[in-house]
Amino acid sequence: MHLLIGVTGGIAAYKACELTSLALKAGHDVRVMMTRRATDFVGPLTFAALSGHPVLTDDSEQALDHIQWAKWADVTCLAPLTASTLGRLACGICDDVLTTTVMALPEGRPVVLGPAMNTEMWFAPVVQRNLRWLDELGGFHVVPPVDKRLACGDLGPGGLAEPADLLAACERALDG
Numbered sequence: 001m002h003l004l005i006g007v008t009g010g011i012a013a014y015k016a017c018e019l020t021s022l023a024l025k026a027g028h029d030v031r032v033m034m035t036r037r038a039t040d041f042v043g044p045l046t047f048a049a050l051s052g053h054p055v056l057t058d059d060s061e062q063a064l065d066h067i068q069w070a071k072w073a074d075v076t077c078l079a080p081l082t083a084s085t086l087g088r089l090a091c092g093i094c095d096d097v098l099t100t101t102v103m104a105l106p107e108g109r110p111v112v113l114g115p116a117m118n119t120e121m122w123f124a125p126v127v128q129r130n131l132r133w134l135d136e137l138g139g140f141h142v143v144p145p146v147d148k149r150l151a152c153g154d155l156g157p158g159g160l161a162e163p164a165d166l167l168a169a170c171e172r173a174l175d176g
C-alpha cells in the first residue's frame with residue numbers, strides 16, 4: 001500500500017521512525033509529512049533517509065504538491081497525533097500542509113489516528129469530543145493510546161500505541 005505517515009509535534013515523534021521502518025519492511029511504500037512543530041522533535045532528514053522520499057513540510061518544495069500526495073495515499077496514519085492537530089482536524093482547519101493534505105484526501109481514503117499526549121490532556125472532554133466527532137464523521141480509525149509512565153512522569157493512558165499495532169490498523173483500514 002501507499003502509506004502516508006503524518007507526524008505532529010509530540011514527544012513520541014521518534015516512534016514514527018520505527019513505524020516507517022516497519023511499514024517498509026512489510027513491503028509498503030511510505031512517505032512522511034510533518035508539522036512545523038514535529039520537526040523540533042525529529043529532523044525531516046531522518047524520515048527522508050528512512051522512507052527514500054522527500055518529506056512534506058510547510059517549508060519543503062513538496063508543499064506545492066500536497067494535492068498529489070493526498071491522491072497518492074491509500075492510507076494516511078497520523079502518529080503521533082497531538083491534541084492540537086486533532087482539534088484542528090475536528091474543526092476543519094487547514095492551516096498547515098499536514099491538515100490541508102488530510103482535508104484533500106479523496107473520498108473513502110481511510111485515516112488512522114494514533115493520538116499521544118499527557119494523561120490529563122487525553123481525558124480532557126474537548127479531546128474526547130473531538131475524537132468522537134471524527135469517528136462519527138467516518139473514515140477515521142482511532143488506535144487508542146496505551147497506559148505507561150509518560151515522559152512527563154505521569155502514569156496512565158497517553159503513550160503512543162506500538163508501531164506494529166498502528167501498522168496493523170492501517171492494513172485493516174485498507175481492507176475496509
Ligand SMILES: Cc1cc2nc3c(=O)[nH]c(=O)nc-3n(C[C@H](O)[C@H](O)[C@H](O)COP(=O)(O)O)c2cc1C
Pocket residue numbers: 007008009010011012035036037038080081082083084085086116117118121
Ligand atoms: C517537550 C514537549 C512535548 C510535547 N508533547 C506533546 C504530546 O505528546 N502530545 C501533545 O498533544 N502535545 C505535546 N506537546 C505540545 C505540542 O507540541 C503543541 O501543542 C504544538 O503546538 C503541537 O503542534 P502540531 O500539532 O502542529 O504539531 C509537547 C510540547 C513540548 C514542548
